[in-house]
Amino acid sequence: MTPDDRLVTPALRSDDGAAENALRPKTLKDFIGQDRVRQQIDVLLSAARKRESAADHILLSGPPGLGKTTLALILASEMNTPIRVTSGPAITHAGEMAAILSSLVEGEILFLDEIHRLPRPAEELLYLAMEDFRVDVVVGKGPGATAIPLQLPRFTLVGATTRAGLLPSPLRDRFGFTAHLDFYDEKDLSTVITRSAKLLGLIIDAKAVDEIAGRSRGTPRISNRLLRRVRDFAQVQGGNVLSHAHAMAALEMYEVDEKGLDRLDRAVLTALIERFNGGPVGLSTLAIAVGEESETVESVAEPFLVRNGFMARTSRGRIATAQGWTHIGRTPPADLAATPGLFDTPDIHA
Template identity: 30%
Template sequence: MVTLDNFIGNEDLKTLLKIETLAAKTKNRALPHTLLKGPAGCGKTTLAEAIAREFGTKPLALTPNTARKTELLRKFFLDMPDDGYDEEGNIVGRIQPQVVFIDECHQLSLAAQENLGIAMHDWKLPVRVDGRDEFEWVPRFCLIGATTLPGKLSKPFRDRFKIQAQFETYTHEEAVNIVRLHARNEGLQLGDGVADAVAKRSRGVARLIVRFLERLSAAAVVAAKDRPEARGVITQQLTEKVFKDFLKVDDRGLTTTDVKILKQLHKLEDAVGLDTLATVVNEDKSTVEQEVEPYLVQEGLIARTKRGRLITDEGRRYLFSEGYIQKAPVSGRGGRVIGAAKNE
């Protein structure tokens, strides 16, 4: 179980949240609304769960689609515990502030952002009753929004979040610690080098670490066969085999999808648009833009330009080292690189 104490990474944010949590409990109020920004799979949802545990609750999930519908949003707040309030919503006793979590909150409609913004600030929700526009009080809550695209939020709504934090991918050391923590929580025994092998393929993304360990755990059960005591043991040999033969993730963290993109860019030798890349790898554009492309850019394998995406010298060196092109890349004038593609 992840708590603020054992959550890995974002140390400054954790310290701030611990201070704010203690203050909220002492003053009998909700934690300030918090906006978590950053790449997918980097622990934003896990942190929201850890924050809720500090208040003895679980986060209440609110989807952008539910928030868009006034009646559903009203019911969402009516279902919250209202102990400690009088009939007008004033605090008269000990309250149980709820933690509301909205993933991909940039998908909220402008109307939903406006209504939630009022509730976040005034603890009142605009509703329509018997043909009249009225306000109903809502219990105190902390809204935690997670987003990969904070720029799509309206400024008034974004300003309602008093705590805002930028998440980044984890360092290798942090990723190793996450592997070990998750393995311990799942009762898995990791052989020498396994944590490092998983971490270096994870791209620094916690969600991938969890996914990899799930596959390795299943493979360990099969490999153990009639040895129940070994079903939770993951060896280095098993790890390498699973990554190579089943997950098809190399030791740099690149997948078959990544390689397809690099080979296509190498073949065309010109800037390529996002729509074309998505078609080549048979993925939707948002997946390529938010989950695939950032790592290739981070690793220096491709570059974004105004005209589109280009493969870099480093990208071609990777293709050559893995045998995907037959000639070593040579930098030409303007950084253009020449290399013959391997026939398939």
């Protein structure tokens, strides 16, 4: 067997999307991290199985890549029920929502990703469906319109959102259980990477695992993506083991630094410090400086930079912290300690 053969298995010949699906755990026992959430969901499902009824509606919130979709699929597997998968943006009007709800079978799980982006009419249709398991189908138009109640089978709605604050209270309060998923620590990410490497048929050095975990931004999805990129690099180099040297070289080539910052993160931080002397500067001005849309900077780069203490959002605009200055190799100003902190007054966008 050649070195290349050791790294090319049927699982590896599939595209990244298929590979990511293959790496998803199938049971709560196999789900790594989020221990408290797993325990809570386990109790909820066990009670539902004993009652031989559908589980309560569940809302999963948290940043992207932490396992909300995976948990929804696990719920269906644990309850041995079918699952219907859709998303808020895919439903454009109440009629589509009514059609989905009326086609559900007893005990089925309806998974609504990005549920905060549901259109208002469809959202309001859910209120009655979640509480009373029925929808009112309107027949006709104008004064002659008639609402015909349609009874629904008992189902479980699993909603996932990255922005729980955008959910209206009437919808949020109808969920029987709300779980918030937190970022992973490096120990759990190392376990995720080790498991994924085994499933992909890879041999990986422990130091390489730790290196990937340290640059994964606390997110299993990123861990698995970086693992596949290190695998690609090792395969091209002809190695039969993913070594620490492979990991270092591959991550440097893909512009992921030791703190997990990628090209866009460093561009934003560098522009803030070198072009605007550390700020404060408005979001739109900063976005123009790095040649990106404001929404991209705000939703992709900024959360990680703020969460890790490289940048702060203040009422006057974005500012670089002392840690941010140091990270790009610049000496922070002497008076930086007197600048507003991370939790100052609300930020501005221009």
